[in-house]
Amino acid sequence: MKLSGGPDNSRYDPDDAFAVHVLASYREFLQTSKNVNSLDNPLAGGSAAPPQLATDMRAAVLEYDSFPTSMPMRIMSWGLLAKAHAVHPPHIDRPGTCTWVAIEDGLKKWDVAFPPIDIAEEEVADPRAYGGTMLHSRNYSRGWRWHSILLHPGSML
Amino acid sequence: MSTLIWYSQNSQIASDLQELAKHADDVRQRNGLPTGPPPGWYDGVTEPMILEPPTSFLDGPDPPPICSLAYADFFTMTSKDIQDLFRKFPVIVVHGRPSRLHCDMSSLEEWGDPDALRVMHGMSQPVSNVY
Numbered sequence: 001m002k003l004s005g006g007p008d009n010s011r012y013d014p015d016d017a018f019a020v021h022v023l024a025s026y027r028e029f030l031q032t033s034k035n036v037n038s039l040d041n042p043l044a045g046g047s048a049a050p051p052q053l054a055t056d057m058r059a060a061v062l063e064y065d066s067f068p069t070s071m072p073m074r075i076m077s078w079g080l081l082a083k084a085h086a087v088h089p090p091h092i093d094r095p096g097t098c099t100w101v102a103i104e105d106g107l108k109k110w111d112v113a114f115p116p117i118d119i120a121e122e123e124v125a126d127p128r129a130y131g132g133t134m135l136h137s138r139n140y141s142r143g144w145r146w147h148s149i150l151l152h153p154g155s156m157l
Numbered sequence: 158m159s160t161l162i163w164y165s166q167n168s169q170i171a172s173d174l175q176e177l178a179k180h181a182d183d184v185r186q187r188n189g190l191p192t193g194p195p196p197g198w199y200d201g202v203t204e205p206m207i208l209e210p211p212t213s214f215l216d217g218p219d220p221p222p223i224c225s226l227a228y229a230d231f232f233t234m235t236s237k238d239i240q241d242l243f244r245k246f247p248v249i250v251v252h253g254r255p256s257r258l259h260c261d262m263s264s265l266e267e268w269g270d271p272d273a274l275r276v277m278h279g280m281s282q283p284v285s286n287v288y
Contacts, residue, residue, distance in 0.1 A: 025270075026266075149223070157251075
């Protein structure tokens with residue numbers, strides 16, 4: 001996998017087998033057989049999300065040009081670049097906010113979970129529902145239901 | 158050492174998948190749905206197969222709060238209509254959105270310098286095990 005003109009930064013390092021992050025270029029991403037994926041791709045310009053869903057934070061950034069740039073709110077869209085078979089364990093990114101994902105190429109199976117409707121409010125307010133039981137056993141013991149959606153180019157969740 | 162880790166991780170994944178399949182079968186059985194592997198699946202299958210989506214998924218007796226809409230309809234809704242929709246359906250799947258990019262160099266060049274180093278998650282070994 002060594003590339004001409006430089007090292008292959010995506011290569012597996014047997015001396016650091018549990019390293020989570022690597023530094024790699026797009027060129028190396030396309031060439032490596034390793035299952036790497038990247039969120040380090042801030043997308044500028046227009047948003048694929050409907051403007052009707054502008055959050056208070058986005059509205060503030062648009063309205064006040066001097067909005068603190070130290071807060072990562074100016075960039076709210078990322079390109080997710082992933083090799084086939086990349087898997088992400090169940091997790092919550094930002095409680096209380098909406099997330100959208102639009103597929104440009106390839107397929108992505110997205111699993112969504114819902115708490116039992118009769119205790120939904122208590123469950124979503126309980127931090128324990130987002131810890132180990134979510135990560136390791138998908139909250140089955142808490143009665144959560146999972147549904148899988150296969151997204152393809154043209155899909156937006 | 159690394160080979161042992163590779164086998165251990167794959168063994169754990171296989172165990173997790175078997176547990177997930179058993180759970181899915183239990184839920185399917187309780188809801189009167191077919192159980193077991195899909196038609197065309199047999200031990201040793203390694204090639205991708207096409208699964209027909211269930212046509213009654215969103216119309217069943219206990220439908221999930223997922224709404225499906227056409228892209229053109231969704232993006233022309235008013236803010237109030239969208240927010241009302243989200244109160245009933247926390248998950249909305251839009252279809253028919255125009256897409257343009259591909260996972261190739263020319264598309265990635267639109268994102269930035271193809272030789273710039275970026276942080277990537279990479280806790281796996283090369284498929285070829287050649288490094």
